[in-house]
Amino acid sequence: MSLLLPSYPAKRGYYTIMELKFVAIVLGYDGDLFQRCLARHGIDINAKHRYSELEVKTWLDDHIFDLELDRVFNHYTAHYSVRVIKKVLLHLHQRSLTYNEVATSRRVFQAVTAKERRLTLPTDKNQILFALKMTNKILPPTKLHHLLQAMGHYRLESPSSLKLFDFFDIVSRAQDLESLTSEYLQSKANSDAHLDVTFETLYSRLLASLDEKYKASLIKHKTKKARSDTSRAEFVPEPQKTTFPKYYNSIAIQRATESREAMRPTIKETTQQVYLARAGNLSLSSSQGERTLNRLVTSYSNKRPHTVPF
Known part of the structure; x- marks a missing residue:
């Protein structure tokens, strides 16, 4: 179920109180979260004023919202919730996730983790692909594997589990499943092979097709890089060795001796x-x-x- 929300803030990097209210709503908090906490700390609120993303992050770092965010309804600490809000602000700024995509991803993540009776999502490819399918997203398994490797090296605190802000990063890299399904059905419109195909079979075909394309793009990229490295090595000139005639040494010695005697x-x-x-x-x-x-x-x-x- 999609909320009647705009896709992104009207101005990139700036938020009105209403747009911050949307951020709170899609994350499951009370819509008056920002307004109530700012008023409690004596910060003037103007409905028409646009607050910069830096101002909002400064409020979060100053622990203004800790009382409202600490284990309110999802057993997450205030520090964890602040990181989730910052990640949402980042994706809205980059236009990589919409408000509705954030809301859907959050609900799916909480539903899957609640089923497992844990607060994090295991880094199992099948479970992550299943969660992505519930968010109407699809990602090639090989690309997901590479993405998890990169996140494990640089961002994940625990390589065996994903937190909500990590899941937002994965969803932002995935493709829209509904549009890919429509394109596939249109390409098969002249044949009757797709009439008796179930959604799971169709999903498996799309997953295999995307994975083959991703692997082909990797091979193409590696080949192109190898060719560029080879051509660069061919066109790099070798350093020229400067050689001087033997009598240059005797002349240099004679001049050094004369200058030393003169001094x-x-x-x-x-x-x-x-x-x-x-x-x-x-x-x-x-x-x-x-x-x-x-x-x-x-x-x-x-x-x-x-x-x-x-």
Whole structure:
């Protein structure tokens, strides 16, 4: 049963109080959840004002809704419920799930988990495909396997179970079952082979067909990538080795020797100036500086006791 709701918020990334009310309704909460909690914390509410997605997430992070969300009717903690709301805001922003799809996915998830008497959905492909079929969605088994692998590596807290916000991610990747069924029946309209086919048989055929197409697309993608890598490797030029004639080395050695000999007097003079600066008499000439330095060193060494080496 679909609710009379718009598909998405009117402006991407912004929500009116009425659009936030829709978010609460599709998740099974009281429609006045946002308005009641904001008023309790003294936040002004304007029916025509559009609140940014960042503002809404800030309210959620500030624990404004914890009292209303903590184990209200579904035994979920406030932290869990806040993550679910954030995931819904993300999919509405990306236009990957509509309000009605969120509501249907939530009801199906709760129905399947209630049957299993648990709060999470096992990562069993058959159970997930069954849950997707109940939401009027279909996903190739191989694609589902790859998606679960990726989610297990990067997002799932427990690789053996799916939470509601994880299930939203899977539903957003699935295709509409009703439209695919209509296309299949139209393609078989000229034959009578589909007249006595049950829905389960039709579903199995669609599942196998989608899986074959997905595997073919994977092979095509890998082949294309391999060709691009090979062509890139062919067109990458090899680094050129720069070689110089042997006489270049002798010329370089000769020039280095000449420059070193030319710098020798300068080095000697600057060394003497360093000595003079340490002796405190930089204004003297080189010869006077040497005599003064020798006199200072001699007088200093004569004052030292014989037991202390200079």
